[in-house]
Amino acid sequence: MATKPSSSSSPGLLKLEEQLTCPVCLDHYANPKTLPCHHSFCQHCLEGLPLDKKNETYYLSCPTCRHCTELAEEGAGAFPVAFTLNNLKEIYSLMKKVADPQQVTCDNCTSANATGYCKDCSQFLCTECISMHKKWALFANHQLTNLDEVTASDFSSTSQLLAPAKQEAPLICPIPSHDEPLKYYCDTCDKSICRDCIVVTHKDHKYNLIADSFTKHKEALEKSLNPVKGKIEGLKKVLSALAEREGEIRERGEGVLEEIHEMVEEMMKVLRQSEKKLTEQAKRVTDDKLKVLSKQMKSAEMSLSLLEDVEDYVEQSLKTGSPQQFLRSKKQMMERMSEVTAGINVEELHPKEKADFLLIKDIKSLHHIGDMFPLQQCRVKKIDRITPSGLSVSFSLSMEAPDSSLFKRSANGWFKFPRDIAIDSQGLVYVADRDNHRIQKFSAGGKFVGHFGTEGSGPGKLYIPIGMTIDTAATGLVYVSELGNNRISIFTTDGVFVSKFGSFGNNIDQFNNPYGLSFDKDGFLYDSEDKHGWIPYSISW
Known part of the structure; x- marks a missing residue:
């Protein structure tokens, strides 16, 4: 069962806990993996999902969006680690700890109350230890955060203040004979490589240091977000226009019904059957138009939700991912953004229906007093x-x-x-x-x-x-x-x-x-x- 948040938790902690809840098991993520559609789940949850088999290949359907993904021979463990969620778990743990600053003790001397936090050492420090920390040349460039600043900040600012410095131990090349750290990035193969790889398998390829490649590819990915943001803005305007048009049609429909009732009330009881007929016609015209708008609104909302999911995932990757993490996911994010934006045409979602119908009064007999008539x-x-x-x-x-x-x-x-x-x-x-x-x-x-x-x-x-x-x-x-x-x-x-x-x-x-x-x-x-x-x-x- 999922861990229920405390009723006294801050809105920021509740929001973060919601982000860290797996939609399948409804518990905190355990070894989260990210699918190509950018939705994340626990590895054991993915391993428990039913599979489809086509031509000796197994496929997995995303529980959130039903996007179909080919499953590698290694199984669900081959999907990339959701590093953004792992980073958020660390931030969540720290935010729970600083929720009551008076109960946070110094991790160094373990006796005094902590007044600050070192993002590089991942330690809470008291005032005296912070002073010593700054004097040591080895720690001179460490990022220190004041706890008073943390408690006074909103959720977004707090998560930034407590986010660990983007450092991680260098990964070792998976090729057994190399046993070297992955310090370079091959643009030709779009993968991280070691020094031995440059000499052996990537001799004539275009490569660069991880840090330099990270800057270049980060800028490219941020630029690729512009079409996503543009379509999100366009879809929001479309939804606003659809809602406005819906109101106009409803208002016009209600106005026509009022006209019908006022006209019918002036006549004898024998006209009630005509009133019923005209009311049904008015509702049918109104409902037909609203059905068209409803379909457009549903399509626009689904498209907007899909684009916002992609945007949130990419922005979280840019904010919290290390160069290694970012570069391992960069290609997948680029492909997903291209796939999503190509499948959405904002212009086709503009309102198609108009509030352009009226009542034509034509009293031919007591049983025919008019017709509903689109202009x-x-x-x-x-x-x-x-x-x-x-x-x-x-x-x-x-x-x-x-x-x-x-x-x-x-x-x-x-x-x-x-x-x-x-x-x-x-x-x-x-x-x-x-x-x-x-x-x-x-x-x-x-x-x-x-x-x-x-x-x-x-x-x-x-x-x-x-x-x-x-x-x-x-x-x-x-x-x-x-x-x-x-x-x-x-x-x-x-x-x-x-x-x-x-x-x-x-x-x-x-x-x-x-x-x-x-x-x-x-x-x-x-x-x-x-x-x-x-x-x-x-x-x-």
Whole structure:
């Protein structure tokens, strides 16, 4: 059974004890080993896990993340030692001891109360012994910590003050005939070597002293953490956006339900069945959107947790590991970070659903008083009475909404949030189909003629087309403002891409949420922006 922390333990000790608890046996780690996924377990816990066998090779599944790892012939003992946990165990022992400074005695004279701690000697010392310690040339460079400073610090600072100096006895080369300490690091083979190895098996390889290699590879690993940190920050923003969008959808859903109830209460009891039908429709639309957001949030949270685990492991290695320990784990950490960051696309996790549905009141009978209707579901029914008059044109446009059970949002002639309309010199009608990211083209009678543009940011692509105008006085070209790409794209009336201009920003030649477009009599193009007001462009071809 796990050792239960004392109720009087400090929050720092409780946090550290939690970090030192094996998730399998729920006891303090015993000979902890680290898997390639950076999760750690007691060696005996790993040895007790079930194995999968494929083609004479055994595989072990991580109890935390289910990452599958090939098991070496030597078994679980071949996995690298979790040196960060071993270092934390030492810090934990020291922190428990200094929790009551009055009970800590000097490890040197064993009589007086300790007032300081030597990180190099791993000893608590009294004031007199500390004074003698500083006088000896042999101990002149030792790192001494004042116990008053330790007790006044928070958990993070305390663990740093008590962390042992990063020194360890040099490891001996495993090759029996060498019997030399591992003082060098071979960059060619990515491993520690001894003096004899340089002469025998690494003669022409690139190598350096452990200390020098540690500095270089530490900087490389710290730099490799930047993509991890960047994606963590991006995922936090995504989760914030998802939560905000969830609130909007819930609020809009609740508002629609309130409208439904207010309308139904004004009618006779016979209308209660209609109320029930509309309520179910509203909840279904709301729930469908929330389900999509819930899946996105779960995926984003899992990705964030995975990245934070990798970040925590690497940072603990950088803070507490010795050069030997660091270099033995460096390659594994680099591979894991590359694997994790490559598998997460932050852009794909941005909110996909919007709070864009409303109640359409249509009292046909006591049993049909309206429908739940997403705003983007409508199509052109009829266009007539087109009357050119100089530079202006008047017309009549009839729109038709489908039955609420139909979802033909992207079929030809249907729209997902139409936002602007324009008519060319031939009387053909062009509609900016915002959420289908395209321009649809119709005859004067409302017959579908064609469409151009697909979702994207490349040439000829459109992303949230929201404004449109046609240069009927000169070139006949179609100008489309894109809210999503913060630019204006130009097409022929046949949908052939001509060019584009503008980018996101606050300069005079940039856009910040462009909306409506219009030409004046002198051929100047005007764009109304959500942030800037009106900005003129002079266009010539």
